[in-house]
Amino acid sequence: MAEAGLRLDHVRINLRGRALISLDTLIRPGEVTTVMGPSGSGKSSLLALVTGTLAPEFETAGQVRIDGHDLSGLRPEARRIGILFQDHLLFPHLSVGENLAFGLHPRIEGRAARAARIGAALSEVGLAGFADRDPATLSGGQRARVALMRMLLSEPRAVLLDEPFSGLDAALRAQIRAQVLDHVRQQRLPCLMVTHDLEDAQAAGGPILRVG
Ligand SMILES: Nc1ncnc2c1ncn2[C@@H]1O[C@H](COP(=O)(O)OP(=O)(O)OP(=O)(O)O)[C@@H](O)[C@H]1O
Numbered sequence: 001m002a003e004a005g006l007r008l009d010h011v012r013i014n015l016r017g018r019a020l021i022s023l024d025t026l027i028r029p030g031e032v033t034t035v036m037g038p039s040g041s042g043k044s045s046l047l048a049l050v051t052g053t054l055a056p057e058f059e060t061a062g063q064v065r066i067d068g069h070d071l072s073g074l075r076p077e078a079r080r081i082g083i084l085f086q087d088h089l090l091f092p093h094l095s096v097g098e099n100l101a102f103g104l105h106p107r108i109e110g111r112a113a114r115a116a117r118i119g120a121a122l123s124e125v126g127l128a129g130f131a132d133r134d135p136a137t138l139s140g141g142q143r144a145r146v147a148l149m150r151m152l153l154s155e156p157r158a159v160l161l162d163e164p165f166s167g168l169d170a171a172l173r174a175q176i177r178a179q180v181l182d183h184v185r186q187q188r189l190p191c192l193m194v195t196h197d198l199e200d201a202q203a204a205g206g207p208i209l210r211v212g
Pocket residue numbers: 015020037038039040041042043044045046055057
């Protein structure tokens with residue numbers, strides 16, 4: 001049977017002959033592994049390797065697999081990796097609902113079914129009735145929740161977190177972090193988180209890998 005989870009199999013990333021990252025690990029479904037390290041140590045590059053968007057000047061070795069399937073031949077959009085960033089990256093010219101529709105898996109067909117799924121996703125994070133809002137009118141925490149649901153609606157096979165809680169104040173940070181981690185665990189998604197914050201790493205409850 002194929003190994004379940006996100007496998008970084010002897011992954012190495014070098015830049016112009018300089019070793020950046022070297023990792024060998026398995027992240028099981030529902031588990032969050034945290035990567036910590038100084039600025040410039042290659043953490044974002046590691047995430048880019050997983051999503052298939054690493055710039056060609058990086059030299060890489062090893063394999064990334066999800067549930068036993070090697071990702072190397074797949075285009076970024078075919079990899080089905082969900083990612084959350086610090087600045088949430090909602091499309092500013094689209095409403096909240098349209099942002100969520102963008103994430104929604106194409107398997108869900110029909111205007112009514114899609115609207116219902118979006119409404120349910122908003123309710124799940126306490127944002128019922130927000131579909132027509134302009135993202136610019138939301139608070140940081142509300143934007144983070146919309147970004148979380150947009151990511152989950154795409155039905156990813158694995159989740160990457162790139163400092164997604166950094167822009168939030170302490171109380172909100174803990175709340176959003178708990179919400180994101182709960183969803184990842186409930187949906188049994190393997191999750192790789194990059195953070196500078198030890199509290200994030202501890203809250204994740206999984207292995208902490210130090211790089212750099
Ligand atoms: N597109 C690129 N082309 C060339 N070099 C790059 C590119 N992107 C990043 N780098 C370099 O690669 C190295 C690793 O960068 P990376 O962003 O992965 O580090 P990081 O650990 O995520 O840093 P931070 O914590 O500051 O976000 C740095 O030296 C950076 O300058």
